[in-house]
Amino acid sequence: MADVTPARIGLLIDYLDADGGYDENILLTLRLVADDYLARGVLERPVEFVVRAVQGLPNGTFQAVRAAFRELVEEGVLVIFGPWVSENGVALRPYVEQLGEVACITMGASETMLGEWVFGLPAGSMEEEPIIMATIAALDGCRTVGIAYEDSLIGAEYLRTTRVACKEAGLRITAEVPIPQVQADKQAAMKQLAVDQPDGILHVGFGLGIPGMNDALAEIGWTPPRYTTTAFEFAATSAWWRDQLAGWIGLDQYDERNQTAVAFLDQFEARHGRRPAYFFPLYCYDVGRMMMLALAGARPLTGPGVKDALEKIKMLPAASGAPGTRLRFGRYIRHGWVGSEFLVARRVLPDGSRSVLHATIEGLVEPPSTP
Known part of the structure; x- marks a missing residue:
């Protein structure tokens, strides 16, 4: 596939740790999913991840997040994972909706972030x-x-x-x-x-x-x-x-009882020799599979095509949450978890x-x- 242009996924990381970095398992997990889906023929082209890591609110500024979003769009990404923090997502939503070109999947908890182009897979919800x-x-x-x-x-x-x-x-x-x-x-x-x-x-x-x-x-x-x-x-x-x-x-x-999570951790350990048994790699595994399925199902492979494909994902077993938690989006369905024990x-x-x-x-x- 040397002559095939990779499909680009954007990562808008808006919370950095005290050293100015972020969890190394994010990219390791997303690459594992992309490689797996490519090897199994689910994807027809390789995936390239474009990262913009900035310090947004509460410790930084929203302006840094807005600039990162615009840079990712200019880089030609087809979907964006981020922002993560509600304060940034609420402020960014009008820019994402006005552009109407690239969908964002956010882990922020505020439902006021959600819209036609902003999908929520929140690590919780301020309502729930x-x-x-x-x-x-x-x-x-x-x-x-x-x-x-x-x-x-x-x-x-x-x-x-x-x-x-x-x-x-x-x-x-x-x-x-x-x-x-x-x-x-x-x-x-x-x-x-x-x-x-x-x-x-x-x-x-x-x-x-x-x-x-x-x-x-x-x-x-x-x-x-x-x-x-x-x-x-x-x-x-x-x-x-x-x-x-x-x-x-x-x-x-x-x-620990979730067997989808156990299977992912087994796969990660086989590849990297360690077992990151905590919430975030599992969450990234869930987000990653949804993004890869959207890339695979997009007709055409454009930002709007990926958004439409996201809406068609139904009942995907989740690694996050208790056993039985599933994932789905749909038209006017922007909260991705299914089940009371997510x-x-x-x-x-x-x-x-x-x-x-x-x-x-x-x-x-x-x-x-x-x-």
């Missing part, structure tokens, strides 16, 4: 995560909760839906306290939450407000059950984050060493016995 989080807190015996919400667009949207979720789950909210979306002293906020001694704390937001909460709670001598959204997935990124989330219960997409709850052990399965919206579960 609070329902699951409040349900699990109630299953654990909580009847009252205090809410710590990040003072941001994401935090405000989560707060609105969390109020409704708590009411439906029978949880009484004793206090709502804003916290900064950066690492800062949280002792005053935690003291405010502790006044009425609620049964538990719910944190809502992107996640950058969590660091320091454990320390502040220890300083005031109060460590109730603590719950968070998919901000919990930061626990998979480093030992430092696991320490910040030690003892917390939060939403995740890695479930999010599971995991718990970081008190020593911060690892996380274990805790529950789904359907009930508490026994964690696997394997280490």
Whole structure:
């Protein structure tokens, strides 16, 4: 296929780690999927990945994200994976829709991002995560909760839906306290939450407000059950984050029982000699398969053709979530997960060493016995 022009996929990475990098398993996973589909004849031409990695909101600027999107379009990509952060996706949506040329698949949680050209495969949802989080807190015996919400667009949207979720789950909210979306002293906020001694704390937001909460709670001598959204997935990124989330219960997409995930991890290990058993490689595997199927089904192989092909993907078994989770899009269907357990709850052990399965919206579960 030396004379065949590769099909180009864009990666719009809008959140960088402290070193200015991003998870190396993203490209390794996407290339594994592309190579597999090419070898099996699903794809008729090789795939080239074009990466634009910038620091968007909350730590950077939206302008960097907008520029990255425009650069990817000029590079001739047929579909874009990204942006990842809701604050950037909400702001970028008008530009994607006005152009009407290249579809984006976002992992952002805000449904206000979705449109004709913006597809959502969110690592959660601001509408659904609070329902699951409040349900699990109630299953654990909580009847009252205090809410710590990040003072941001994401935090405000989560707060609105969390109020409704708590009411439906029978949880009484004793206090709502804003916290900064950066690492800062949280002792005053935690003291405010502790006044009425609620049964538990719910944190809502992107996640950058969590660091320091454990320390502040220890300083005031109060460590109730603590719950968070998919901000919990930061626990998979480093030992430092696991320490910040030690003892917390939060939403995740890695479930050891999911055999689609197990098969992917087997394939990855056979190729790379290691096993990245956490949510993000599984998520990238799901996104990657949807993008490859869209490239394979596009008639013609153009941005609009890929968008139309995305809409025809139905009931693809997902590696993310509990067993039975599936993927699909469609006309006017822009939320890709099928199944109530596309999010599971995991718990970081008190020593911060690892996380274990805790529950789904359907009930508490026994964690696997394997280490």
